[in-house]
Amino acid sequence: MKTLANDALLRALARQPTAYTPIWLMRQAGRYLPEYNALRERAGSFLALVRTPALAAEATLQPLERFPLDAAIVFSDILTVPDAMGLGLRFAAGEGPRLERPLRDEATIRRLGAPDPARDLRYMLEAIGEARRALAGRVPLIGFAGSPYTLACYMVEGSGSEDWPALKAMLYGRPELLHRILEVNARAVADLLNAQIEAGAQAVMLFDTWGGTLSAARYEEFSLAYSRRVLGALKKESDGRRVPSILFTRGGGNWLEAIAASGCDAAGLDWTVDLDAARRRVGHKVALQGNLDPAVLLAPPQRVREEARHLLDAFGSAPGHVFNLGHGVSPRASIEAVAALVDEVRAYSGKVRARAA
Amino acid sequence: MKTLANDALLRALARQPTAYTPIWLMRQAGRYLPEYNALRERAGSFLALVRTPALAAEATLQPLERFPLDAAIVFSDILTVPDAMGLGLRFAAGEGPRLERPLRDEATIRRLGAPDPARDLRYMLEAIGEARRALAGRVPLIGFAGSPYTLACYMVEGSGSEDWPALKAMLYGRPELLHRILEVNARAVADLLNAQIEAGAQAVMLFDTWGGTLSAARYEEFSLAYSRRVLGALKKESDGRRVPSILFTRGGGNWLEAIAASGCDAAGLDWTVDLDAARRRVGHKVALQGNLDPAVLLAPPQRVREEARHLLDAFGSAPGHVFNLGHGVSPRASIEAVAALVDEVRAYSGKVRARAA
Numbered sequence: 001m002k003t004l005a006n007d008a009l010l011r012a013l014a015r016q017p018t019a020y021t022p023i024w025l026m027r028q029a030g031r032y033l034p035e036y037n038a039l040r041e042r043a044g045s046f047l048a049l050v051r052t053p054a055l056a057a058e059a060t061l062q063p064l065e066r067f068p069l070d071a072a073i074v075f076s077d078i079l080t081v082p083d084a085m086g087l088g089l090r091f092a093a094g095e096g097p098r099l100e101r102p103l104r105d106e107a108t109i110r111r112l113g114a115p116d117p118a119r120d121l122r123y124m125l126e127a128i129g130e131a132r133r134a135l136a137g138r139v140p141l142i143g144f145a146g147s148p149y150t151l152a153c154y155m156v157e158g159s160g161s162e163d164w165p166a167l168k169a170m171l172y173g174r175p176e177l178l179h180r181i182l183e184v185n186a187r188a189v190a191d192l193l194n195a196q197i198e199a200g201a202q203a204v205m206l207f208d209t210w211g212g213t214l215s216a217a218r219y220e221e222f223s224l225a226y227s228r229r230v231l232g233a234l235k236k237e238s239d240g241r242r243v244p245s246i247l248f249t250r251g252g253g254n255w256l257e258a259i260a261a262s263g264c265d266a267a268g269l270d271w272t273v274d275l276d277a278a279r280r281r282v283g284h285k286v287a288l289q290g291n292l293d294p295a296v297l298l299a300p301p302q303r304v305r306e307e308a309r310h311l312l313d314a315f316g317s318a319p320g321h322v323f324n325l326g327h328g329v330s331p332r333a334s335i336e337a338v339a340a341l342v343d344e345v346r347a348y349s350g351k352v353r354a355r356a357a
Numbered sequence: 358m359k360t361l362a363n364d365a366l367l368r369a370l371a372r373q374p375t376a377y378t379p380i381w382l383m384r385q386a387g388r389y390l391p392e393y394n395a396l397r398e399r400a401g402s403f404l405a406l407v408r409t410p411a412l413a414a415e416a417t418l419q420p421l422e423r424f425p426l427d428a429a430i431v432f433s434d435i436l437t438v439p440d441a442m443g444l445g446l447r448f449a450a451g452e453g454p455r456l457e458r459p460l461r462d463e464a465t466i467r468r469l470g471a472p473d474p475a476r477d478l479r480y481m482l483e484a485i486g487e488a489r490r491a492l493a494g495r496v497p498l499i500g501f502a503g504s505p506y507t508l509a510c511y512m513v514e515g516s517g518s519e520d521w522p523a524l525k526a527m528l529y530g531r532p533e534l535l536h537r538i539l540e541v542n543a544r545a546v547a548d549l550l551n552a553q554i555e556a557g558a559q560a561v562m563l564f565d566t567w568g569g570t571l572s573a574a575r576y577e578e579f580s581l582a583y584s585r586r587v588l589g590a591l592k593k594e595s596d597g598r599r600v601p602s603i604l605f606t607r608g609g610g611n612w613l614e615a616i617a618a619s620g621c622d623a624a625g626l627d628w629t630v631d632l633d634a635a636r637r638r639v640g641h642k643v644a645l646q647g648n649l650d651p652a653v654l655l656a657p658p659q660r661v662r663e664e665a666r667h668l669l670d671a672f673g674s675a676p677g678h679v680f681n682l683g684h685g686v687s688p689r690a691s692i693e694a695v696a697a698l699v700d701e702v703r704a705y706s707g708k709v710r711a712r713a714a
Contacts, residue, residue, distance in 0.1 A: 165689055168652030172660050215650040215683070216631035217667060254610040254629055272611055274573035293572040295525030303529050310574060326572070332522055 004202075006139045009071045013203060013244035013266050013287050015320040021312060021349035022070035023342055024142070026248075027328030028063040029075050032297075032335065035062050046091050050077050051123045057130035064139065066335070067342040071139050071203070074128050074196070078146030078207055081188055082155045084115035095159075102158030104166070109177050114188035117195035124192075125199040132200035143201030145192050147208035147247075148185035148226035155181060164213060171222060178222065186226045190233035197235045197243050205246040205268065206230060212251015212270075219255055224262060231263035246289055250327065253278075260285045271326025275314040284320065291326040292341070297333035301340035308344040317356045323349075361559075363496045366428045370560060370601035370623050370644050372677040378669060378706035379427035380699055381499070383605075384685030385420040386432050389654075389692065392419050403448050407434050408480045414487035421496065423692070424699040428496050428560070431485050431553070435503030435564055438545055439512045441472035452516075459515030461523065466534050471545035474552035481549075482556040489557035500558025502549050504565035504604075505542035505583035512538060521570060528579060535579065543583045547590035554592045554600050562603040562625065563587060569608015569627075576612055581619060588620035603646055607684065610635075617642045628683025632671040641677065648683040649698070654690035658697035665701040674713045680706075 004010070008022035029036055039059055043049035050056055059075035079097050083089035088100030103109050115121060132141055154160070156167040156178070170178050193204045211223035231245055248268025252259055259267045260282040269278060269290035278288055296307045308323075315321045323345045329338065361367070365379035386393055396416055400406035407413055416432035436454050440446035445457030460466050472478060489498055511517070513524040513535070527535050550561045568580035588602055605625025609616055616624045617639040626635060626647035635645055653664045665680075672678045680702045686695065 163652065163687065165652065165655060165687070168650070169655040172650075172653050172656035172664070212629060215628040215648075216634070217671070218650070219629075251608065251629060254631065254634075271572040272569060272576075272608060274611065277573070277611075291572075293525070293529075293575070295520065295522065296529050298522060298526040299529035307529070314574070330520065330522070 004137050004140060006070060009140050009142075009322060010203065010241070010244065012320060012322045013246070013289075014242065015284055015287050017319045017353075019350060019353060020346050021315075021321050021323050023323035023345045024069045024071035024073065025063070025325055025329050025338070026073075028067075028069060028073065029059045030329050031331035032329055032333040032338070033062060033066070035065075046077075047089065050075070050080065053123050053126035053130050056123070056127035057134055060127065060131040060141070061134050064135075067339060068346065069139065069342060071142055072131060072135055073142040073144060073205070074124065074131055074201065076124050076127065076144070078144070078151065078209075079154060080121055080124060081115065081145065081151055081185070081192060084120035085112060085155075085184075085188070087155060097154070098159045099154055100158075102166070103155050103181060106174075106177060109180055112181060112184045114184050114191060117192045121192060121195070125195055128196055128199040128201055140202035141200060142203045142205055142246075143193060143196030143199075144205040144207060145189045145196075145230075147206050147211060147223060148182045148189055148230065149214075149223035150208050150210045151185045151189070152178060152181045153210045153213075155185075164210070171218065182222065182226045186229045186233075190230045193230065194233070194235050197238050201243070202238065202241070203244045203246065204234065205248060206264070208247065208249040208252065211249050216254060220258065224255070224258055228262045244287075246322075248289070256281050266320075266322065268324070269326060273326075275311060275321075276316070279315060279318075284318075287320040287322060288315070289322040289324050291324065294325045294327045294330050294333070297325075297330060297337040297341065299337065301336050304337045304340045305344040305348075308341055309348050312345065312349050312352065317352050361494050361497060363427060366497050366679060367560065367598070367601065369677060369679045370603070370646075371599065372641055372644050374676045374710075376707060376710060377703050378672075378678050378680050380680035380702045381426045381428035381430065382420070382682055382686050382695070382698075383430075385424075385426060385430065386416045387686050388688035389686055389690040389695070390419055390423070403434075404446065407432070407437065410480050410483035410487050413480070413484035414491055417484065417488040417498070418491050421492075424696060425703065426496065426699060428499050429488060429492055430499040430501060430562070431481065431488055431558065433481050433484065433501070435501070435508065435566075436511060437478055437481060438472065438502065438508055438542070438549060441477035442469060442512075442541075442545070444512060454511070455516045456511055457515075459523070460512050460538060463531075463534060466537055469538060469541045471541050471548055474549045478549060478552070482552055485553055485556040485558055497559035498557060499560045499562055499603075500550060500553030500556075501562040501564060502546045502553075502587075504563050504568060504580060505539045505546055505587065506571075506580035507565050507567045508542050508546070509535060509538045510567045510570075512542075521567070528575065539579065539583045543586045543590075547587045550587065551590070551592050554595050558600070559595065559598070560601045560603065561591065562605060563621070565604065565606040565609065568606050573611060577615065580606075581612070581615055585619045601644075603679075605646070613638050623677075623679065625681070626683060630683075632668060632678075633673070636672060636675075641675075644677040644679060645672070646679040646681050648681065651682045651684050651687050651690070654682075654687060654694040654698065656694065658693050661694045661697045662701040662705075665698055666705050669702065669706050669709065674709050
């Protein structure tokens with residue numbers, strides 16, 4: 001393996017000093033990039049793009065060609081896991097994702113099993129291998145999966161939802177069935193992330209996009225307990241270097257202390273969390289990743305720079321901050337805004353560190 | 358004015374002891390009730406129901422005929438305010454609300470003015486008067502309005518949204534325009550709530566449904582500052598009795614201390630907040646209202662009772678808790694579940710208080 005030319009992300013995740021605050025963006029390869037839209041067109045569909053390793057690797061690298069980002073994240077989708085379980089993933093035009101065979105009856109749930117990544121999700125592992133080769137050690141490559149709970153949301157509901165009625169009816173009415181799904185998911189996600197690490201992922205991220213829709217009393221039981229199980233089962237090293245894990249929880253601000261104690265190396269924060277308060281709440285237990293409001297990228301570049309400085313100041317100059325948005329890049333974000341953000345984060349944080357040193 | 362036969366709500370909002378924990382439910386007059394659906398049918402449309410005082414008063418009382426609730430809330434809609442400002446409210450079948458003339462250009466925003474409640478929202482004030490007469494002192498009647506920020510969300514975007522792109526583009530790109538809208542809204546909402554108090558509302562509630570979509574840094578500036586202005590401008594007494602105010606903030610768990618210091622008598626909590634932790638964070642500064650996951654009402658009655666007891670135990674037996682959901686009753690909620698909830702809250706909390714006394 002080549003050495004890593006830019007290891008700022010891995011150092012920041014390990015709460016080690018860096019010359020500037022590293023930055024990458026959730027959904028950095030996405031519809032705001034014309035070259036991404038062209039590539040998806042060429043692939044024929046979003047799913048074809050995800051399932052073709054050479055094209056997925058190309059998408060992974062696209063944002064790096066435009067912006068001096070400090071990490072790449074493999075281009076894929078969290079719903080490839082329920083798809084590999086046989087639930088039938090489909091993206092209809094203009095709609096969100098759908099699973100054609102959601103889990104509603106006990107017999108189907110009892111039969112549910114974890115996929116074998118090497119067989120059922122080989123395309124994702126190959127995309128990681130190809131992306132690693134193409135990156136040639138420029139920046140680290142992040143692998144990812146949905147949290148067991150977030151996957152279960154889609155697996156029971158069959159699609160995204162404002163209030164998840166089928167899922168919640170199972171959670172409150174037949175909790176043992178949901179626990180069975182979550183156990184399978186925890187195994188599936190741990191297996192997949194470990195396979196990604198073997199394939200070349202240098203950090204891994206767990207997306208708990210919907211954990212924040214749970215009540216305080218049920219979040220620990222149905223979401224965090226299973227994320228903790230995944231984190232505990234992960235390989236900790238690859239090529240003699242620690243493979244850090246990031247647990248992102250949308251709407252998880254209420255539970256930050258518990259998230260920081262889950263076994264992750266970093267907590268990913270949405271934009272509603274005050275970064276300064278978060279730092280004080282978790283101390284130096286974990287690094288923090290986030291958390292600019294993605295809507296800032298709809299504003300003129302000068303305002304983007306101001307908001308970026310504001311957030312960097314809120315965290316302060318201690319190590320352990322990875323700059324990111326609090327959610328994915330919007331298709332409406334402007335390229336000028338993203339360029340201004342990446343430039344400002346590096347320049348301003350570099351200046352602050354140089355002054356502090 | 359008749360004396361109030363049941364003042365448990367007002368006492369709990371004032372953090373005074375009560376024989377049991379009072380309960381009412383956001384959207385307690387709603388589509389889960391067949392008699393509500395029949396009434397809406399009779400009115401011709403949701404808006405006609407809202408705009409006809411006799412029918413709105415009838416809707417207000419419907420849930421009280423079924424369940425021994427401790428409060429009524431006037432049947433209306435927060436978007437009557439932008440409608441009265443001339444933005445054109447419309448409810449299309451199967452869709453959420455729409456404003457036909459959203460605020461997008463500076464000239465229109467400069468011309469925006471607060472409505473005169475006595476002239477432009479007379480139907481809401483008359484509905485309050487009729488509902489007060491019909492209640493005849495059984496339980497207190499709650500008036501309400503949307504928070505200045507929540508109203509602005511709809512006024513700029515024109516409809517509900519997942520990420521509010523038009524609103525957020527204005528917030529980050531032309532903040533002075535949004536501040537101008539918020540100033541008008543604060544005046545409009547304070548005027549309306551004061552008119553409601555004069556018309557007979559015995560408590561008032563401010564719904565900040567979308568404040569929780571703001572970043573930590575912007576929540577104070579764009580939402581809380583204007584809610585505080587409204588709360589500060591409210592009449593504090595009617596008929597020689599304090600008129601308490603409740604500030605409900607969906608997704609506001611991160612900012613509970615600031616909300617408790619805003620001048621409200623009670624903070625309304627969504628279901629993601631741990632009630633015990635919230636109590637410890639705000640002390641006895643304000644009462645707390647909430648916060649059962651509305652999805653619990655999709656479960657069998659026995660489970661509903663368990664969840665209700667769990668929440669009552671989390672708060673403990675100190676005064677200052679008003680039981681409610683963390684959001685409105687779902688159209689899919691069962692009447693049996695609601696009946697079980699109301700019964701259990703009164704019976705269990707009464708037993709606990711009697712034991713503690």
